[in-house]
Amino acid sequence: xxxxxxxxxxxxxxxxxxxxxxxxxxxxxxxxxxxxxxxxxxxxxxxxxxxxxxxxxxxxxxxxxxxxxxxxxxxxxxxxxxxxxxxxxxxxxxxxxxxxxxxxxxxxxxxxxxxxxxxxxxxxxxxxxxxxxxxxxxxxxxxxxxxxxxxxxxxxxxxxxxxxxxxxxxxxxxxxxxxxxxxxxxxxxxxxxxxxxxxxxxxxxxxxxxxxxxxxxxxxxxxxxxxxxxxxxxxxxxxxxxxxxxxxxxxxxxxxxxxxxxxxxxxxxxxxxxxxxxxxxxxxxxxxxxxxxxxxxxxxxxxxxx
Amino acid sequence: xxxxxxxxxxxxxxxxxxxxxxxxxxxxxxxxxxxxxxxxxxxxxxxxxxxxxxxxxxxxxxxxxxxxxxxxxxxxxxxxxxxxxxxxxxxxxxxxxxxxxxxxxxxxxxxxxxxxxxxxxxxxxxxxxxxxxxxxxxxxxxxxxxxxxxxxxxxxxxxxxxxxxxxxxxxxxxxxxxxxxxxxxxxxxxxxxxxxxxxxxxxxxxxxxxxxxxxxxxxxxxxxxxxxxxxxxxxxxxxxxxxxxxxxxxxxxxxxxxxxxxxxxxxxxxxxxxxxxxxxxxxxxxxxxxxxxxxxxxxxxxxxxx
Numbered sequence: 001x002x003x004x005x006x007x008x009x010x011x012x013x014x015x016x017x018x019x020x021x022x023x024x025x026x027x028x029x030x031x032x033x034x035x036x037x038x039x040x041x042x043x044x045x046x047x048x049x050x051x052x053x054x055x056x057x058x059x060x061x062x063x064x065x066x067x068x069x070x071x072x073x074x075x076x077x078x079x080x081x082x083x084x085x086x087x088x089x090x091x092x093x094x095x096x097x098x099x100x101x102x103x104x105x106x107x108x109x110x111x112x113x114x115x116x117x118x119x120x121x122x123x124x125x126x127x128x129x130x131x132x133x134x135x136x137x138x139x140x141x142x143x144x145x146x147x148x149x150x151x152x153x154x155x156x157x158x159x160x161x162x163x164x165x166x167x168x169x170x171x172x173x174x175x176x177x178x179x180x181x182x183x184x185x186x187x188x189x190x191x192x193x194x195x196x197x198x199x200x201x202x203x204x205x206x207x208x209x210x211x212x213x214x215x216x217x218x219x220x221x222x223x224x225x226x227x228x229x230x231x232x233x234x235x236x237x238x239x240x241x242x243x244x245x246x247x248x249x250x251x252x253x254x255x256x257x258x259x260x261x262x263x264x265x266x267x268x269x270x271x272x273x274x275x276x277x278x279x280x281x282x283x284x285x286x287x288x289x290x291x292x293x294x295x296x297x298x299x300x301x302x303x304x305x306x
Numbered sequence: 307x308x309x310x311x312x313x314x315x316x317x318x319x320x321x322x323x324x325x326x327x328x329x330x331x332x333x334x335x336x337x338x339x340x341x342x343x344x345x346x347x348x349x350x351x352x353x354x355x356x357x358x359x360x361x362x363x364x365x366x367x368x369x370x371x372x373x374x375x376x377x378x379x380x381x382x383x384x385x386x387x388x389x390x391x392x393x394x395x396x397x398x399x400x401x402x403x404x405x406x407x408x409x410x411x412x413x414x415x416x417x418x419x420x421x422x423x424x425x426x427x428x429x430x431x432x433x434x435x436x437x438x439x440x441x442x443x444x445x446x447x448x449x450x451x452x453x454x455x456x457x458x459x460x461x462x463x464x465x466x467x468x469x470x471x472x473x474x475x476x477x478x479x480x481x482x483x484x485x486x487x488x489x490x491x492x493x494x495x496x497x498x499x500x501x502x503x504x505x506x507x508x509x510x511x512x513x514x515x516x517x518x519x520x521x522x523x524x525x526x527x528x529x530x531x532x533x534x535x536x537x538x539x540x541x542x543x544x545x546x547x548x549x550x551x552x553x554x555x556x557x558x559x560x561x562x563x564x565x566x567x568x569x570x571x572x573x574x575x576x577x578x579x580x581x582x583x584x585x586x587x588x589x590x591x592x593x594x595x596x597x598x599x600x601x602x603x604x605x606x607x608x609x610x611x612x
Contacts, residue, residue, distance in 0.1 A: 001309045001392070001408045040343025040361045042370060047399045053361040053372055055346045064348060066359055066374050068394065070401030084401035086307070086394070088374065093353045095376030095390035100406055102307045 003100045004304050009107070012303040015114075015146075018296050022114045023270050025058060025295035026238065030267025033059035036290045048073040051085075056290035057092060063301070064092045067293045069108050083109075087297040099301050107300070111292040113142035115238060115266070116191060116213045119284035121150040122269050123211045123236060123276065124189050129154050132187025134180075134200055134224065136160035136169035139193035139215055144173045147191060147213070159183045161200070180205055192216055192224040203229035208279040215286045220246040225283065227252045232280040236264045239289045247285040309406045310610050315413070318609040321420075321452075324602050328420045329576050331364060331601035332544065336573025339365035342596045354379040357391075362596035363398060369607070370398045373599045375414055387411075393603040405607050413606070417598040419448035421544060421572075422497060422519045425590035427456040428575045429517045429542060429582065430495050435460050438484075438493025440506055440530065442466035442475035445499035445521055450479045453497060453519070465489045467506070486511055498522055498530040509535035514585040521592045526552040531589065533558045538586040542570045545595045553591040 004012075028034060040053035049072035057064035069085040076082065083105030089098045101107065116139075131147060131154040133140050144156060156175035160166035163177070170177040183190065184205030192214045194200065206212070206229050216224045225248050227233055235249050240263050243249035252258045266284065276282045310318075334340060346359035355378035363370035375391040382388065389411030395404045407413065422445075426437075437453060437460040439446050450462055462481035466472035469483070476483040489496065490511030498520045500506065512518070512535050522530045531554050533539055541555050546569050549555035558564045572590065582588045 001311075001406060003307045003309055003406070005307075035348050037346025037348065037359055038344045040346060040359070042341050042343065042361055042363050044363070044370075044398050049398070049401055051361065051370065051396070051401065053343055053346070053359065055348050055357065055359040055374070057348050057350070064350075064357070066372070068361070068372050068396065068403075070396065072399070072401045075400055078400065080400055080402070084403065086403050088392070088394075090357070090374065090376065092350050092355070093378070094381055094384065094386055095355055095357065095378045096386070097374075097390065097392050097408060100307060100309070102403060 001097045001100055003102055005102050006104055006106060008304065009101055009103055009300055012300055014299070014303060018299045019114050019118065021295040021299040022111055022292055023118050025291035026118070026267035027271045028058050029289060029291045030265045030271065034291050054290045054293070056294045058291060058294055061294070061298065062092055063089050063098065063298055065089055065294045065297045067290070069105055087293055089297055089301045099305065101297055101300060107296050108293070109138055109142060111296045112215055112286070112288060113139060113146050115286050115292055116143045116215050117146035117150045118270060119236060119266055119286060120147045120189055120191065120211070120213045122266070122273060123282045123284055124151055125209070125211065125278065128188035130157060130187045131155070132157045132183040132190040133175065133193065134159055134183070134190060135193035136162070136165040137193065140169060141173065143191045143193055144175065151189065157183050157187055189213070194224055195222060196224045197221055198223060199226035200224050202226035206231070206281055208281060211282045213284045213286065214248045217247045217285070218288050222246070223248065223251055227257055227283065228255060229281065232277060233258055234264065234276050234280045234282045235262070236266055236269055236282065236284040238266050238286045240265065242287040242289065243285045247287045248283060249285045307403045307406055309408055311408050312410055312412060314610065315407055315409055315606055318606055320605070320609060324605045325420050325424065327601040327605040328417060328598050329424050331597035332424070332573035333577045334364050335595060335597045336571045336577065340597050360596045360599070362600045364597060364600055367600070367604065368398055369395050369404065369604055371395055371600045371603045373596070375411055393599055395603055395607045405611065407603055407606060413602050414599070415444055415448060417602040418521055418592070418594060419445060419452050421592050421598055422449045422521050423452035423456045424576060425542060425572055425592060426453045426495055426497065426517070426519045428572070428579060429588045429590055430457055431515065431517065431584065434494035436463060436493045437461070438463045438489040438496040439481065439499065440465055440489070440496060441499035442468065442471040443499065446475060447479065449497045449499055450481065457495065463489050463493055495519070500530055501528060502530045503527055504529060505532035506530050508532035512537070512587055514587060517588045519590045519592065520554050523553045523591070524594050528552070529554065529557055533563055533589065534561060535587070538583060539564055540570065540582050540586045540588045541568070542572055542575055542588065542590040544572050544592045546571065548593040548595065549591045553593045554589060555591045
């Protein structure tokens with residue numbers, strides 16, 4: 001078993017190739033060719049930590065993956081990052097353990113941002129000029145860069161609950177820190193990237209025609225959007241079951257604003273791109289699926305091993 | 307992350323210390339201090355393979371484990387062993403990945419045999435003189451050695467479906483190959499170690515007073531024993547839910563021979579040893595639990611890291 005540490009992994013990363021692999025994985029997930037184990041969760045309350053374990057296999061691949069992602073919220077007190085973990089790459093022909101990517105959670109961050117970029121590109125109106133970012137953390141940074149790259153370099157606006165963080169992000173990313181109202185008014189595409197548990201954007205900010213990519217609601221109780229505005233609401237989901245269980249979609253379904261049979265799978269949209277009505281509110285609800293891990297690990301490992 | 311390959315792992319193994327750790331883990335499992343993720347299964351039908359993924363944590367431990375075990379049944383054609391896999395050891399205080407034990411399934415084999423030895427010792431009648439072994443594979447070999455060591459060196463009898471394998475095992479282990487009838491008549495303790503899907507021992511072989519340790523029924527459809535004999539039947543289980551789901555216990559419960567509330571947990575028995583009635587048929591049904599993996603990995607890793 002060869003262990004690859006983070007610097008090697010990042011050096012081997014080909015962002016374009018990984019993004020194409022992630023897109024392909026979503027299409028194959030939609031087409032039914034994936035096996036995913038039930039999510040395994042372990043809690044370490046004494047250490048304010050938890051761990052998430054998942055295995056996944058895309059039919060026809062020559063490898064499968066096992067991913068452990070941990071978060072220990074007291075680690076900064078010890079000078080350690082909160083996130084840690086690995087993705088193991090295993091032969092789907094012999095079971096041989098080929099590599100351990102000791103990515104410390106970074107590949108998870110990256111594949112989340114890549115899914116956001118793919119979704120943003122798939123739902124964005126033609127010629128969008130302004131990208132709004134809600135939040136100023138790791139996902140905001142990664143998504144701003146990747147999404148802007150896919151949308152031809154739009155103007156960047158940012159709003160975050162902490163104005164100091166928004167200002168720092170604006171300086172770093174070449175964005176303009178604005179009020180929530182201005183962001184809602186001006187942005188053609190909005191990325192919401194926070195761990196909020198109550199809506200940050202509601203009918204006052206979500207105007208007809210806007211496209212939103214929401215990546216915050218990755219666990220029960222999390223929520224960034226109030227979608228109860230009178231609008232032609234269209235929901236694009238990475239995994240219908242997960243999104244109904246704990247994504248933004250769940251809130252909309254439980255409130256009767258959308259029915260489960262009205263959801264569009266991201267993989268279906270990537271397989272057959274199509275335009276949405278200009279006045280519709282289109283929300284891509286991304287809760288995170290194991291095929292993203294498989295795609296990024298496989299892509300990185302292929303370059304490391306080659 | 308340090309990777310330890312199989313030779314290092316086996317060199318660091320302290321059988322007595324690991325056995326004590328496994329016993330302790332069963333007791334703690336019984337006392338409720340364990341978290342185990344739902345079993346994750348991936349199937350690779352094209353390659354005649356499958357993979358099993360499990361994470362586990364014993365409350366209060368400083369580490370937790372993630373185990374992948376694979377079986378690819380065409381590997382021998384390529385000169386590779388069927389079994390493969392790893393146990394990762396992770397800090398339960400910070401999430402740091404401490405070690406990858408690339409045990410290729412060997413620690414699983416060993417912890418299964420150790421559980422059998424602990425169970426045999428716990429249910430054996432005093433002064434047992436004859437140990438019967440059903441099967442002639444890896445588990446038969448490991449269990450014969452470990453159980454005999456716990457029972458003061460009894461005479462060994464072996465029966466297997468393939469007489470040539472039984473003879474080879476007998477020569478290697480210092481055992482006598484016998485008929486099933488003779489094994490049933492003479493053995494005070496019997497170990498059943500096969501992947502059988504229909505009973506190998508029934509009322510003709512299971513006499514009052516015998517003690518049986520059954521490790522074959524580790525998945526639905528597997529079965530080594532027909533326990534329908536008129537007898538005072540006592541069942542000791544490693545995990546009540548698992549044993550009712552797919553162990554020997556399940557067959558007995560579904561046939562109405564025993565009720566779920568009559569089962570004895572192995573951890574309870576190890577915590578408070580007690581004798582069973584001399585004429586009872588006592589069966590220890592071992593389906594395999596993740597706390598065994600935690601115990602053996604933790605024990606090995608402590609020596610490797612120390």
